[in-house]
Amino acid sequence: MHKVLITDPLSDHGIEKLLQAPDVEVIRKTNLSPDELLLEIESADALLVRSQTKVTAEVIAKAVNLKVIARAGVGVDNIDISAATEKGIIVVNAPDGNTISTAEHTFAMLISLSRNIPQAYHSLLQGEWKRKEYVGVELNRKTLSIIGLGRIGSELAKRAKSFRMDVVAFDPYLTDQRAVELGVQKATFEEAIAVGDYITVHTPLTKATRHLINRDIFQQMKPGVRIMNCARGGIIDEEALYEAINEGIVAGAALDVFEEEPPKNHPLLTLPQVIATPHLGASTVEAQENVAIDVSEEVLHILRNEPFKNAVNLPPIPAELQQTLQPYQSLAEKLGLFVAQTQKGAPTQIKITYAGDLADLDVAPLTRMVLKGALSHHLSDVNYINAPDFAKRRGIQIIEQKQSKSYGFTNYLQVQIETNESKQSAAGTLLNGLGARIVKINEYPIDVVPEGHMLLIKHQDQPGVIGKVGTALGDHNVNVGTMQVGRQTIGGQAIMMLSIDKPATQEHLQALEKISFIQSITDIVL
Numbered sequence: 071m072h073k074v075l076i077t078d079p080l081s082d083h084g085i086e087k088l089l090q091a092p093d094v095e096v097i098r099k100t101n102l103s104p105d106e107l108l109l110e111i112e113s114a115d116a117l118l119v120r121s122q123t124k125v126t127a128e129v130i131a132k133a134v135n136l137k138v139i140a141r142a143g144v145g146v147d148n149i150d151i152s153a154a155t156e157k158g159i160i161v162v163n164a165p166d167g168n169t170i171s172t173a174e175h176t177f178a179m180l181i182s183l184s185r186n187i188p189q190a191y192h193s194l195l196q197g198e199w200k201r202k203e204y205v206g207v208e209l210n211r212k213t214l215s216i217i218g219l220g221r222i223g224s225e226l227a228k229r230a231k232s233f234r235m236d237v238v239a240f241d242p243y244l245t246d247q248r249a250v251e252l253g254v255q256k257a258t259f260e261e262a263i264a265v266g267d268y269i270t271v272h273t274p275l276t277k278a279t280r281h282l283i284n285r286d287i288f289q290q291m292k293p294g295v296r297i298m299n300c301a302r303g304g305i306i307d308e309e310a311l312y313e314a315i316n317e318g319i320v321a322g323a324a325l326d327v328f329e330e331e332p333p334k335n336h337p338l339l340t341l342p343q344v345i346a347t348p349h350l351g352a353s354t355v356e357a358q359e360n361v362a363i364d365v366s367e368e369v370l371h372i373l374r375n376e377p378f379k380n381a382v383n384l385p386p387i388p389a390e391l392q393q394t395l396q397p398y399q400s401l402a403e404k405l406g407l408f409v410a411q412t413q414k415g416a417p418t419q420i421k422i423t424y425a426g427d428l429a430d431l432d433v434a435p436l437t438r439m440v441l442k443g444a445l446s447h448h449l450s451d452v453n454y455i456n457a458p459d460f461a462k463r464r465g466i467q468i469i470e471q472k473q474s475k476s477y478g479f480t481n482y483l484q485v486q487i488e489t490n491e492s493k494q495s496a497a498g499t500l501l502n503g504l505g506a507r508i509v510k511i512n513e514y515p516i517d518v519v520p521e522g523h524m525l526l527i528k529h530q531d532q533p534g535v536i537g538k539v540g541t542a543l544g545d546h547n548v549n550v551g552t553m554q555v556g557r558q559t560i561g562g563q564a565i566m567m568l569s570i571d572k573p574a575t576q577e578h579l580q581a582l583e584k585i586s587f588i589q590s591i592t593d594i595v596l
């Protein structure tokens with residue numbers, strides 16, 4: 071039974087699939103203290119959060135079974151992604167479900183800011199009737215500068231266009247074609263800052279975007295500019311915004327997010343020019359259902375070892391490619407594991423060669439599987455997510471290469487591992503309808519099903535050696551399933567690959583070592 075811990079409020083309807091899953095136990099505990107979270111996380115297989123729960127390195131370190139952290143929303147700045155990656159925990163989010171709601175909320179802020187709606191309402195409730203004080207400005211023909219034209223920025227642009235605003239946008243990934251499609255003017259960051267009557271930010275919060283809008287940047291703005299942040303607290307330097315309002319550069323600001331949430335005695339909230347909401351961008355019935363459905367499905371897929379989509383700590387793989395590569399994954403992992411078991415010493419280089427049909431594909435997911443297999447022989451806790459990271463931190467050089475020569479196979483994958491003591495390789499293929507085969511070990515051609523308990527014996531090609539090996543194993547009641555021999559020249563160096571029906575013990579290995587012309591024996595488990 072998988073234990074799924076939910077620590078922020080999620081839509082009941084959205085998590086129905088989780089609640090009904092026979093293999094899942096859902097535990098809902100919101101408003102946990104950091105200490106309570108450390109206790110609860112210990113036995114959880116999955117953690118579902120929104121922006122409130124802080125999934126720190128300490129929390130991740132405490133988790134024993136955790137396979138996935140799912141963010142029911144977009145921003146993952148409350149999750150320590152590198153700690154999760156290092157531990158091999160998948161982090162997924164729900165990037166699409168709240169786009170419209172947040173764009174609409176930003177637009178509501180834009181209008182409220184222009185017409186002083188919150189301030190006027192508040193004043194009216196105080197018994198006042200101040201029509202002169204709350205004269206606003208039109209949006210028509212004003213310039214809206216959007217910093218970050220991703221999902222939300224683009225939806226906001228469409229709405230602003232329908233209000234006849236001129237939309238200027240800066241986004242490092244904005245192409246000319248996309249700008250034309252959206253009817254926005256593509257600008258540099260400096261241009262967007264200089265021309266906006268309204269400036270709104272819709273970037274993620276990263277090291278690069280922290281205090282993107284700072285003291286210097288406020289000085290470059292049009293006097294009377296209005297500022298909006300419905301993305302993340304911290305993209306705008308709050309102290310600098312406070313000063314810019316008091317200096318008269320900024321006429322008003324609308325904030326849905328804060329550097330510290332909830333804000334405590336925040337100076338900005340004392341200014342009449344500032345309107346604010348408590349991080350409500352995604353708080354609609356529709357958005358909450360969407361994101362909860364999305365992450366529930368992702369969590370179920372991950373817990374059940376099925377393909378999933380929105381991993382934040384894995385490069386995205388198109389569904390079609392995922393389907394094509396899926397049958398090769400096990401072969402890739404087994405080749406990595408096989409070669410790692412044939413040698414001693416610390417790996418310094420892992421070279422993976424792809425040929426035949428594989429040479430035309432994006433094989434990065436297979437490389438991950440090779441690394442997982444190769445590293446898991448020596449290291450516990452290596453998985454598909456953290457294997458490249460493990461290799462990098464250990465200074466192992468990874469070489470991924472493609473070649474046209476596939477030795478007559480339609481697909482061909484070779485793994486070579488170099489350690490400080492030796493260099494060993496194995497190549498494999500997927501035979502149509504017959505499954506995986508190891509077809510080469512170092513320079514020896516062979517045909518072996520990579521499965522179960524095996525013995526790799528290096529010997530000299532001499533009459534009688536094969537028979538003696540069979541007899542020695544038989545004497546110890548070890549049944550040989552298959553046997554394959556590979557040699558380069560008659561009487562020269564040769565290898566024998568045997569599949570055996572039970573694990574080889576030290577006693578078995580010692581018995582084999584006594585046979586003349588045998589040079590080495592390695593037991594392998596795949």
Ligand SMILES: NC(=O)c1ccc[n+]([C@@H]2O[C@H](COP(=O)([O-])OP(=O)(O)OC[C@H]3O[C@@H](n4cnc5c(N)ncnc54)[C@H](O)[C@@H]3O)[C@@H](O)[C@H]2O)c1
Binds near residue numbers: 143169220300351352
């Ligand atoms: N207030 C809320 O409740 C709420 C709801 C949803 C999302 N958000 C936040 O809104 C933000 C945007 O979400 P999204 O779904 O549109 O994300 P997105 O990934 O679709 O878009 C972000 C865009 O920012 C761009 N970008 C990155 N760095 C930039 C920089 N330095 N300058 C300019 N552009 C830059 C990216 O290229 C990308 O196009 C995120 O911070 C997210 O957490 C807030």
Ligand SMILES: O=C(O)[C@H](O)COP(=O)(O)O
Binds near residue numbers: 121143144168301
């Ligand atoms: O990044 C997001 O998706 C939003 O900030 C929503 O956050 P919330 O789930 O805490 O409302």
